[in-house]
Amino acid sequence: MAANKGKNQSSLALHKVIMVGSGGVGKSALTLQFMYDEFVEDYEPTKADSYRKKVVLDGEEVQIDILDTAGQEDYAAIRDNYFRSGEGFLLVFSITEHESFSATDEFREQILRVKAEEDKIPLLVVGNKSDLEDRRQVSGDEARGKAEEWGVQYVETSAKTRANVDKVPMLTHCLTEQKKAKIIINSIDIDWLVKQHSLLR
Secondary structure, three states: OHHHHHHHHHHOEEEEEEEEEOOOOOHHHHHHHHHHOOOOOOOOOOOEEEEEEEEEEOOEEEEEEEEEEOOOHHHHHHHHHHHHHOOEEEEEEEOOOHHHHHOHHHHHHHHHHHOOOOOOOOEEEEEEOOOOHHHOOOOHHHHHHHHHHHOOEEEEOEOOOOEOOOHHHHHHHHHHHHHHOOOOOOOOOHHHHHHHOEOOO
16 A cells, blocks of 8 residues: 555656745745745755645646755855756745845846746746835835736745745746646736645645
8 A cells, every 4th residue: 555655656746846035035934834834933044955745736636846945145056956957936035125136136047047948937036024014125016027027927925924825836836837838828816826726735
């Protein structure tokens, strides 16, 4: 019985999502919330941690593999290797730190350089720490403007309150599937998407 279970697990479709952004923006906190429903407030710089979760999308069980990468400049060369294996990317910044928002330009350029042979890269811009509205330095309009300029979606999240945490990997998966099917959709109703897809708890 155990052997069959292992075989079924290995046969599930695997979608690799890369978490990218400056240090301290909450990439690890977002990942841990999605994986384990827990909030870790203490910040410890990450080199690279990989997490895998089985979910149900469009009635089909799949595995989402999330790689939480380091945001520090010292790890820029290492990130190239991780980016090559990525199918979708979550470009994360903190709405309380404009510098992290500006840094998304450089991270995006690195992704585009590494994935230069691909026509359309599934990428989602994520403004984290939406619970700290009183400390906001990046307006929603400014973030949406950049996302529109890049032709991608923008979502605000809070790892602390879990706001939109489940939506982000689902949307990235949706964009990845669109690319595989060679379908281009410029706008996706995120709330509708969540109603159509349920997580396997």
